Amino acid sequence: MVSAVIVAAGKGKRMGLGFNKVFAKVKGKEIIALTIEKFYASSYVNEIVVVVSEDEVEFFKENILKRYNFNNVKIAKGGEERQFSVYNGLLACSSSDIVLIHDGARPNIKDDMIKRSIDGALKYGATTLAVPVIDTIKIVEDGFSVETLNRNKLYAIQTPQTFRYDLILKAHENAIKNGIKATDDATLVEMLGHKVKIIEGSYDNIKVTTPKDILILELLATI
Numbered sequence: 001m002v003s004a005v006i007v008a009a010g011k012g013k014r015m016g017l018g019f020n021k022v023f024a025k026v027k028g029k030e031i032i033a034l035t036i037e038k039f040y041a042s043s044y045v046n047e048i049v050v051v052v053s054e055d056e057v058e059f060f061k062e063n064i065l066k067r068y069n070f071n072n073v074k075i076a077k078g079g080e081e082r083q084f085s086v087y088n089g090l091l092a093c094s095s096s097d098i099v100l101i102h103d104g105a106r107p108n109i110k111d112d113m114i115k116r117s118i119d120g121a122l123k124y125g126a127t128t129l130a131v132p133v134i135d136t137i138k139i140v141e142d143g144f145s146v147e148t149l150n151r152n153k154l155y156a157i158q159t160p161q162t163f164r165y166d167l168i169l170k171a172h173e174n175a176i177k178n179g180i181k182a183t184d185d186a187t188l189v190e191m192l193g194h195k196v197k198i199i200e201g202s203y204d205n206i207k208v209t210t211p212k213d214i215l216i217l218e219l220l221a222t223i
C-alpha cells in the first residue's frame with residue numbers, strides 16, 4: 001500500500017497574495033489541483049491524503065475535489081507548522097507500507113520521480129529528491145565570508161520525500177517527544193541515525209515560494 005501525503009495548509013506569507021498560495025492559478029488551474037492530479041494519475045499511488053487548514057476545508061472540497069473530480073481523496077487537518085501538518089497527514093493514512101510526503105506547492109512533479117522515490121524507499125527505507133546546487137555557497141558572519149563549502153557535497157532538497165511508513169512515523173514521534181523541529185521530514189529520520197538516500201530530482205520541480213515562481217511555472221508549462 002502506497003500513500004501520498006500532500007501538505008497544503010501553509011499561509012503563503014512569502015508569496016504575499018493575501019491568501020494561501022496553493023489556491024493561486026497557473027495557466028488557469030490552481031497549484032494544488034496541478035499537484036494532486038499528478039498523484040491521482042499515478043498507477044504507483046493507492047491513497048492520497050491532502051492536509052488542509054481547518055478554515056479552508058469547505059473551499060477545498062468545493063473548488064478542488066468536486067470541481068476536478070478527485071474522488072476518494074482524504075483530508076487531514078493542518079498544523080501550526082509544516083512538520084505538524086505532515087504528522088496529521090501520516091495519522092490519516094490507512095495501513096500504509098510506503099508514504100510519499102510532498103509539498104502541495106510543488107506542482108511540477110513527474111511520474112518517474114514518484115516511481116523512483118518509491119523504489120528507493122523500498123530498498124533504503126528513506127529517500128528524498130534533490131539536485132546538486134548550482135551556486136557557490138559561502139558561510140557569512142557579520143557581513144564577511146568565513147568559509148566556502150565544497151559544492152560537490154551540496155544538494156538542494158526537494159519533495160517527494162518517501163519513507164517506509166513505520167520509520168517516518170517513528171521519526172515524527174521522536175521529534176515530538178524531544179522537541180525537534182525541522183523544515184523537512186528527512187532530517188527527522190536522520191535524527192534517528194537512519195540514512196536517507198538521495199534520488200535525482202529536477203531543477204523544474206520547483207516549490208512556489210515567491211511571486212517569480214508563478215512566472216517560472218507558466219514558462220515551464222509552455223516548453
Ligand SMILES: Nc1ccn([C@@H]2O[C@H](COP(=O)(O)OP(=O)(O)OP(=O)(O)O)[C@@H](O)[C@H]2O)c(=O)n1
Nearest residue numbers: 007008009010011012013014081082085104105
Ligand atoms: N503549517 C503548514 C505550513 C506549510 N504547509 C505546506 O508545506 C508546503 C511547503 O511550505 P512553504 O513553502 O513554506 O509554504 P507556506 O508555509 O505556505 O509559505 P510561507 O512560509 O511563505 O508562509 C506548502 O505546500 C504548504 O502549504 C503546511 O501544510 N502546513
Ligand SMILES: C[C@](O)(CO)[C@H](O)COP(=O)(O)O
Nearest residue numbers: 103157158159183184185207
Ligand atoms: C520540504 C522542503 O520543500 C524541501 O525543500 C522545504 O524544506 C520546505 O520548507 P520551506 O520552509 O518552505 O523551505
